[in-house]
Amino acid sequence: MSRFREVRAEGSKSSEEKPCFDAAFRDNLEGLLRWRRDVRHFRSEALPEGIVDELLQLVCDTAPSVGNSQPWRFVRPETAPARTAVIRNFEESNAEALAAQSKDKKALYASLKLEGLRQAPEQIAVFCDEGTSQGHGLGQATMPETRRYSVVMAIHALWLLLRARGIGMGWVSILEPDRLKQDLDIPDTWSFVGYLCIGYPQRETRVADLEEAGWQSRRPTTGVFHRR
Numbered sequence: 703m704s705r706f707r708e709v710r711a712e713g714s715k716s717s718e719e720k721p722c723f724d725a726a727f728r729d730n731l732e733g734l735l736r737w738r739r740d741v742r743h744f745r746s747e748a749l750p751e752g753i754v755d756e757l758l759q760l761v762c763d764t765a766p767s768v769g770n771s772q773p774w775r776f777v778r779p780e781t782a783p784a785r786t787a788v789i790r791n792f793e794e795s796n797a798e799a800l801a802a803q804s805k806d807k808k809a810l811y812a813s814l815k816l817e818g819l820r821q822a823p824e825q826i827a828v829f830c831d832e833g834t835s836q837g838h839g840l841g842q843a844t845m846p847e848t849r850r851y852s853v854v855m856a857i858h859a860l861w862l863l864l865r866a867r868g869i870g871m872g873w874v875s876i877l878e879p880d881r882l883k884q885d886l887d888i889p890d891t892w893s894f895v896g897y898l899c900i901g902y903p904q905r906e907t908r909v910a911d912l913e914e915a916g917w918q919s920r921r922p923t924t925g926v927f928h929r930r
Contacts, residue, residue: 734866736908741870744821744901749869754778754824754900757863765859767852769840774856775829777886787885788827788877788897789819795876814915817874822899827882828857833891853895860898870903 723731758776767773779785796816803811819825830853832846842848861871879894888894913919 734862737906738861738865739870739903739907739910741872741899741901741903742815742818742911743904744818744823744870744872744899745904746821746823747902748823749901753867753869754826757860758826760863761856761860765852765856767837767855768842768848769837771834771837771840771842771849771852773831773834773836773849774853775831775892777827777829777888779825779827779886784886785819785825788825788882791877791881791885792817792819792874795878799876810915810917814912814917816876818872818899818901819874822872822901824900826898826900827886827888828853828895828898829883829888829892830895831889831892850893850895857896857898864900868902870901872899873897874899 762772762774765772765774779788800808800811830850832849834849857873864871874897877894877897882888882894882897883892907914910920
């Protein structure tokens with residue numbers, strides 16, 4: 703990505719410089735958003751040492767959260783028993799999902815690759831600490847689910863940071879949460895948000911795998927925007 707210009711904000715009392723994002727940066731940002739894909743096919747090669755830790759730290763330092771609660775919790779299953787438990791969870795959950803498909807979708811669903819659990823060198827289970835005292839409950843009394851929304855924002859930030867470095871990520875949602883929490887010894891107050899597979903993608907594409915496979919095209923924006 704292009705380097706952005708920095709200018710000192712006029713009349714600002716802060717010693718920090720205000721960034722000015724130019725047209726080239728905006729074009730690159732749009733490209734990043736369009737080329738971010740939910741990756742299912744990974745190469746087996748390892749990522750640069752420490753890159754995931756570095757990006758997770760950046761996410762924790764910068765991602766927004768309701769009331770500054772910072773409720774994200776990242777668990778990295780690295781042992782063979784932990785990885786095997788996740789795979790078994792997915793396989794059983796996926797079998798149930800297949801059985802629930804309509805007749806016209808069952809064969810197509812069975813052909814889809816919906817995870818990269820055996821190939822992705824890095825994997826992260828992401829949780830929301832529903833019992834955190836951080837933020838003192840600000841903004842959460844009427845909508846406690848905003849804590850989980852905050853975790854999703856952190857995941858998206860990580861997704862873009864990885865993609866900007868040529869690294870792919872796939873979000874696996876076909877898992878039974880309570881079983882996953884038990885297998886990974888997760889505290890009761892943490893709710894499961896997503897399981898992330900991370901690694902170098904086998905191929906680069908702007909077209910989503912589900913769209914390419916014929917599952918469903920991206921819908922037009924007709925009926926999406928409303929005014930009141």
